[in-house]
Amino acid sequence: MxxxxxxxxxxxxxxxxxxxxxxxxxxxxxxxxxxxxxxxxxxxxxxxxxxxxxxxxxxxxxxxxxxWNRVTFAGKSGERxxxxxxxxxxxxxxxxxxxxxxxxxxxxxxxxxxxxxxxxxxxxxxxxxxxxxxxxxxxxxxxxxxxxxxxxxxxxxxHGQFPGLWQHFKGWFVRFDESVIAPDAVTLMDFRVPQKDAAVFVYVLPFSPNYALVECTVFGKRLWADEDYDHILKAYIKETFGEKSYRCESVEKGRIPMTxxxxxxxxxxxxxxxxxxxxxxxxxxxxxxxxxxxxxxxxxxxxFGEHGSQNIYSGVDSTNSSPPRFAFYDELLLGIIQQEPERVKPIMEALFSKNDFRHIFTFLDERSNLPGDARIFMTLPYIPFLKQLFAYISKKRI
Ligand SMILES: Cc1cc2nc3c(=O)[nH]c(=O)nc-3n(C[C@H](O)[C@H](O)[C@H](O)COP(=O)(O)OP(=O)(O)OC[C@H]3O[C@@H](n4cnc5c(N)ncnc54)[C@H](O)[C@@H]3O)c2cc1C
Structure with missing residues (x-):
């Protein structure tokens, strides 16, 4: 060789x-x-x-x-x-x-x-x-x-722990004996689960009327034991799909740095x-x-030395990287998750109840414009973001 x-x-x-x-x-x-x-x-x-x-x-x-071409969000005022x-x-x-x-x-x-x-x-x-x-x-x-x-x-x-924050999750691929799942919509976030000391939600990918990935996802500082997720998944499945019999065919588990x-x-x-x-x-x-x-x-x-040229392949523009303001928005949200995890649920509820989901996707893809960003921020509870903004400014001054 x-x-x-x-x-x-x-x-x-x-x-x-x-x-x-x-x-x-x-x-x-x-x-x-x-x-x-x-x-x-x-x-x-x-x-x-x-x-x-x-x-x-x-x-x-x-x-x-x-x-899927439909998406569902669920929080304190039900499903949207x-x-x-x-x-x-x-x-x-x-x-x-x-x-x-x-x-x-x-x-x-x-x-x-x-x-x-x-x-x-x-x-x-x-x-x-x-x-x-x-x-x-x-x-x-x-x-x-x-x-x-x-x-x-x-x-x-x-410097201490790296990263300070994780997205960690465990999902069950579950098969029911009968058709109990609406297969046309993905549940992106269902916050109707206990929040503990982190932001916790369930995510459901319905592959057919009796087969789905049901995943418990956590944004938090501390990693969990298997039983912590299992407990939430079991209760969620019972609450959402009733007392129907099912088996867990496989498991997905992972953690992603949030930094x-x-x-x-x-x-x-x-x-x-x-x-x-x-x-x-x-x-x-x-x-x-x-x-x-x-x-x-x-x-x-x-x-190949193709700096700055557009659409080198068909499809997306391969040259644009995101404007720096999106890293700043991420930093504000990560600060909230780290310091006030209990605020995440109301922030997400406001985001998904007051905005068109497509605008949220464009924003999260870092392809929205400034007025679009401002429209999204105006729908969110502003106090936690202001606190993070002040913390950010004082950190920069030090
Ligand atoms: C379970 C799971 C589900 C995810 N789901 C999603 C999702 O739905 N959507 C999404 O956008 N992102 C998701 N992510 C995040 C992201 O897609 C994955 O983390 C992604 O696979 C990262 O790709 P990577 O190339 O950075 O690293 P990896 O795919 O982890 O590749 C790194 C490779 O390097 C090898 N390696 C490590 N050390 C050495 C060494 N010293 N020498 C040689 N080889 C080495 C490893 O064996 C591994 O194969 C998920 C992550 C996980 C863990």
Whole structure:
């Protein structure tokens, strides 16, 4: 196996596979024959599902196995359900995504697949040396979807916990013996569950009248034990679908960092970060998949020196990154979740009861304009945001 590659990808998770998939489809032949080394520590692909809303075709549209055009929010004044066209809420099964992308990469004559753990990296001239449990390799360009754990540990010793806040969740894929589920609408957030010391809601993806993913999601500082989620899920299913018999066929569990802090201090030397390690997760919602699709598309375009050109591929503009004000909004909301988690439920209730869901999606996608943002903020309880604004200003003054 050669020791030098055009590109090395550290990790073969979502963002690396998005990058490679888009690289190989780059218009013309330039992306097809680059020698790429993929280094993945695990023998098996990560287990996960991805959901997001979209109003346009994207690179992975053909991977979408379910989509819904109605969305429901539930809070203290009951349920509110709305059609969201031109958006659809889309579901990609991670097993299918990784089967296709890993198989494609493993069959490709210009891609080498290495099962090994990266232990160190070093810049040497214009190249980067990557040390792994299976030897040392050199990349003309190295992208990493993994943060350097030693740098995270050293940061934690100086500054404390990282991140301060998590979105963590556990979901049950439940099958009922009879049809009890309305399959046409996704329940994005149902806050009619105990809030404890965090913001807690249930999320329901109905795949058919008797099969759904029912997930308990938490925005909070503390991670939970399995029983904490199970207790809420059991009670929610009973309350929502009645005393019908069902079985849990599989479980999804995960945690996503909620932070506006830069991940740049944790990047392996000589590499460019992508994915979660590149700070691509939307801090206030945890949504990632489409943001990463755009981010990796931009990275591929940059690799070929296509800075600032529009619509390099058909579909979304691959060059725009969000205006900085959206990171500021995220910071305000994260401050509220951290310091006054009990305020999150009334904020979300106001957001979803007073706004068109499509406008909320555009805002959360960071594609709204300033007057649109102002209209959304005017519907929200302002005291918690003002408190965060003052805290933000005083922090900046120090
Ligand atoms: C269960 C779950 C559900 C989610 N659901 C959604 C959703 O519905 N919508 C959404 O938008 N986002 C969702 N997310 C968030 C986001 O999509 C995922 O976290 C996403 O997979 C992150 O991709 P990534 O490329 O950053 O990292 P990963 O996909 O985690 O890839 C990192 C890879 O690097 C490998 N690795 C780690 N260390 C090393 C090393 N030292 N050497 C070599 N390889 C290494 C790992 O084995 C892994 O395969 C979810 C996350 C989880 C955990």
């Amino acid at each position: 050669p020791a030098t590659y055009d590109i090395i990808l550290i990790g073969a998770g979502c963002s690396s596979m998005q990058f490679l998939y888009q690289l190989r489809r780059y218009p013309g032949k330039r992306g097809k024959k680059l020698r790429v080394l993929v280094i993945e520590a695990s023998q098996t692909a990560p287990r996960r599902t991805w959901c997001f809303w979209s109003s346009e075709e994207h690179t992975f549209s053909s991977f979408v196995s379910h989509s 359900s709305q059609p969201v066209n031109p958006y659809t809420y889309q579901y990609i099964d991670g097993d299918h995504f990784f089967k296709k992308t890993w198989e494609e990469a493993k069959k490709d004559e210009y891609t080498v697949w290495l099962h090994a753990t990266v232990t160190a990296t070093k810049s040497v001239g214009n190249q980067t040396q990557v040390e792994t449990s299976a030897g040392t390799f050199t990349g003309n360009k190295v992208y990493s979807s993994v943060s350097n754990p030693a740098k995270i540990e050293s940061w934690k010793r100086k 506006t802090s830069s991940f740049s201090s944790f990047v392996w030397d000589g590499t460019e970060a992508i994915g979660t390690a590149g700070g691509v997760v939307k801090p206030s919602t945890g949504y990632f998949f489409l943001r990463s699709e755009r981010h990796t598309k931009r990275k591929v375009a940059e690799y």
